[in-house]
Amino acid sequence: MLEVLGRTTSKPTSWPESRLLKDEKRFISISCGNSSIHWALHGSKSGGLNPQFFWRTPLLISEDVDVESPDELAQALGRHLAEDAATYIFGNGSSSGGEGGDCAGNFSNGDHDKENNASAGAVPSVDKDFVPTLKAAQDRNKKRGHMATFYVVCTNPPQLKLLEKLVGSIPCRLFVMQGVDFFHKSQGTYEGMGIDRLSTLSGAASQHGLPALVIDGGSALTYTALNADGVIVGGGISPGIEMKLKALEQFTGALPLLDIKKETAKLLEKKRPSSIFGKNTNDAIICSVLNEISCHLRGVISVWKKECPCAASKKRARDDNSLPPSQPKTNDEQIVHICGGSGHTIEQLLSMDYGRLIKGPASFDKEDSPIRNKHINGLIHFGITSVVCLHSGRPYEGACIATNVDKYGNSSKKKKPSDNDEDFDYYIGVEVAKDFNEPDADGDFTYRGHVVKYEMYQSGRLFRVVYTDGDEEDVGEDQLKEMISHHQMIGAKRVDPVKQPYHFIGSRVAKIFFDNMVFYGTITSYDNGFWNIEYDDGDMEDFDETDLNTAIELYDGKKSNDPETMFERLPSWTS
Structure with a gap:
């Protein structure tokens, strides 16, 4: 009843x-x-x-x-x-x-x-x-x-x-x-180990298998590892990026409190990665902190890879409340999971070029095995899913990554068609690039555009591409794939905001608020050095040139999750 x-x-x-x-x-x-x-x-x-x-x-x-x-x-x-x-x-x-x-x-x-x-x-x-x-x-x-x-x-x-x-x-x-829902003492937990660390570790293992390593860039920077047998080998806790910056300001009499987002945006504006030998106070602080985080985590990952190889285990150390026994996945690629408010910055620092933020140590410049990482929001919720599925006798779907939504609950991920998939709507809106013999008004021989539709002919499918200068062209699927790959390699064309401030009106942007949640918005107007942004939830904000460049850069990396590009937003039920 x-x-x-x-x-x-x-x-x-x-x-x-x-x-x-x-x-x-x-x-x-x-x-x-x-x-x-x-x-x-x-x-x-x-x-x-x-x-x-x-x-x-x-x-x-x-x-x-x-x-x-x-x-x-x-x-x-x-x-x-x-x-x-x-x-x-x-x-x-x-x-x-x-x-x-x-x-x-x-x-x-x-x-x-x-x-x-x-x-x-x-x-x-x-x-x-x-x-x-x-x-x-x-x-x-x-x-x-x-x-x-x-x-x-x-x-x-x-x-x-x-x-x-x-x-x-x-x-x-x-x-x-409870913590015991995710891991038991026999699986390596220790007294005082937070349930948030246990649940994110469970979520990481459920997504890509064992072994698993989770780096959480919150107020404190933590890392926690599982070996190939599903046993927690331990982890570490140290000050996070913002905590380091606050400590320098609070415990010295002269150093400024730096904003990590604004400082990294300034670094990205430079034509080349910044040296760790700063020539002004701000660069000396921010490059040193980023270098410490990068070296620290790269060292952690290197040790994890050596001590937790992907060797097959005869028997996993699990009991009734451990990871789902039906889980077949093995983390053969040794993917590192990243979450937390500083997750995006950490993701950049762990890339081969350090996200173009700093010039990393020479010992890391020619790594034999690049770091594979996944910046995933909601790892805790995936950990909950794996436990609920286990005890409810439900099959677990595996690596299906959900996306953030606006306040209307709109979210989706487009499905890329397989060889046998007749749904080619995936390509609609995809950005492409192609080289031509004649340059554009800026002297660039590469023209960018996007796919607007496709039609089926006797000779096969043709995809209509509209370029930014208004010209159109029909291309076949093979050529389209080459154009998509070309765009992925060179990225979007950069426009100088100072010289062409009105160019950005109508463009989509993204910004990270609070605990690494990405919010999307549209540039609606420009006035005297400031661009007005209207977010999808109705809030508004003015961006200066630095803020604009940061928002555009972030959107380029997060646009696949933009609800506006998936389908039209539904109105809110509440006033």
Whole structure:
């Protein structure tokens, strides 16, 4: 019988009690540290339980949950949920009740995007005045046939109490995960080892197999390693990048407090990597800190590769609560997983050219085996998935990387067609480059463009390419692949913002906020040295030339995750 009262009390995980119910196809996971709360909605129409998208909300304050009525508390919960997650919990006010568990519907003030919801079947009508209430959650549970399940990983006890009150405002199953869910003492854990490190390590192993190494660039810089037998070999904790910079300012009388994002942007503006022998105070600080981090982590990775080879193990040290026994993956490429607020900078420093930030030591310039790394948001949520799948008897999908979403819950990754795949829509919007005999107005012989459509002819498929100067050309698939590779090698054409400030209006940009969450926006105008940016969530900000270059550089590396390029955004249900 379903619970009819609103108050739910959290419980520590205890298996099999905490496993998903037989007909349960979705769940929500929550990760909370000291900077923000990270959420994920799990479950897909195919039956897999990997997170489908992530979203982030600020840390809770008492005013968020100290309200007078159960309905106000339910509305507070609704404000913290991405749109599809809110629909899953409260419904959408339609007569059909919205999605029934396979594929999330959408909770909005306007009509549904029928194309985007085609996979979910018939599109329900939406009550524009619908507001989440306790009764709506109870009705949704009855329609679904079971209460929704939440799994929480939290290292911030005060926040956990507020989260319990917020999520517990509706009838649901609320479980607080324990470190033993991910690894046992026999697998190398030690007293005081944070559950965040254990869950990210589990997530890394579930994504690319064993052995695994996770580098977390938060306030503290940590690394944790698993060997090929699934046993934790240990890790390290040291000051993070921002902590190093703050320490230099606080414990000296004359050194300035530097902003890592602005300083790295300045380094990238230079024509060549900066020497670690700085010729001014700022460069001396920032290049030294980056060099320390790079050398430190490259040394860690080198030792990990030697001490944790990908040798086949006769028997993995696991028990009932360890990594999924069905997991076949082996990390043959020795991929290193990176996460945390400084993850992007660390990813650059570990590249062959140090991200063009600094000129690295000569001993690293000719590495025999380049470092393969993956900067993945949401490793904790993948770790939760692997544990839930294990105890619920569900198959684990493996390396399906979810993406960040805007506040509407929009996210997707385009599927690259295989040799037998007839869906060539993947190529629409892809950027290309081609060399011509005649230069453009800037003297560049390489013209850039993008694919706008394709058509099938007797001779095969032809793809229409539109170049930036307005010319068009039809090319075959083989030539198209060469043009895509050419663009990937040379990148986008750089325009001088000072000489052509209006060139960037309408361009997309990206910026990292708080705990490494990427937000996307559009350049809307230019005025007296500043470009106005309107983010997808409605916020606005002015960029100077340095900020603009940083945002464009970041977008070039993150544009595959831009929701605007996937499909049109749905309107928000909340004002």
